[in-house]
Amino acid sequence: MLGIGTDGHIGFNEPCSSLASRTRIKTLTEQTRADNARFFGGDIEQVPRHVITQGIGTILEARHLVLLATGENKADAVARAVEGPVASVVPASALQLHPHATVVVDEAAASKLKLADYFRATYAAKPAWQGL
Template structure:
């Protein structure tokens, strides 16, 4: 696991560099897309490169991490709409090439199985963007999630619903209680995991992710078992890391050709 500590703007550039390198090398790259605040600066940087430098997403595929269950198709916080607004429409990404689990399906387990099959049929995810919750969840894999889990329906914790109430005018009662989410096993199948976290409120989760024991209590710790995992954090999010100086030294000594 590589840990990079830098200002948020620099972290976004590093993540965008990794995505651009994939797209320039292979136009049909498969990207894993996260919602929430963590990837927004990355999406801003990718939109800039599309507008100013011609970075194309026309042949790429995108798979979302998760989706709320039961939100109306036109609800602004339905994650399919959030992804369209934050990245897909800004880079002229054809809508049919960006998929998410169907939170309005009549048969939710079947929808989850179909989503797993769609990811497999696309050849798997090349680079998965991730954020992390204050309780250590990635996607909507709440504490207690199986480290081998696949796409499924989950009940959101009180903490997650309170954290996400800011997207629902501060009203936690408007936050759905259930979601569909890629499982930890599904996420671990991606060839490169890139997690971004900023702010002191993420510090404990980042500490557990990087330096704690692998445990379902902190689901993101499963990333320690991945052969190519990158953790991009600002100084505030890194404030609990015991080996922060070592991570800084390692990154400063990294060959310029290596990339993430």
């Protein structure tokens, strides 16, 4: 289960993280720290500057990946991850390489997807035996 940052990061793999990266210590961007301040009483100074994270290469070894995103503030990141090129500048775009990745978004997070109608139709026509 993965979330996505407003800049397209997953698992604290900040933009330009290697797509082959392994579990390691990462330095958080100021944007990521600001986005996570809500978990620290709104005080960005309480947000860690360094974290341990699974690397993208490690994440891609999972049998099934589920990316969950809600809210309009995630719409750009979701669109870049799903419809943009696979690039380290948008770490979540690496999920395009995975054979069993599921993206679950609300309407607000899907609002910038150019192919949203196609994705809805594909989901509606999905055979029951395929599962999620």
